[in-house]
């Protein structure tokens with residue numbers, strides 16, 4: 001940041017340094033670089049806020065995810081039980097055929 005005053009190119013009002021707009025006519029006194037830096041800071045702040053708010057859904061997303069995993073575990077247990085019943089029936093049939 002320079003400490004020099006900024007003279008408005010339109011009305012030649014002498015503005016204090018770091019003034020974004022002319023005090024008299026409201027003309028933007030920012031250089032392209034200054035604007036880019038200012039907008040980049042705003043953008044960065046917006047991204048930070050977005051990232052912070054994105055952390056909440058991400059945390060709550062683990063809930064349903066864990067639930068889905070436990071449902072998977074439950075159904076695979078049920079599947080194993082069903083397979084055991086089928087195997088038992090199969091063994092019973094084989095035994096019946098052999099003994100038959």
Ligand SMILES: [Zn+2]
Nearest residue numbers: 008011022025
């Ligand atoms: Zn001006």
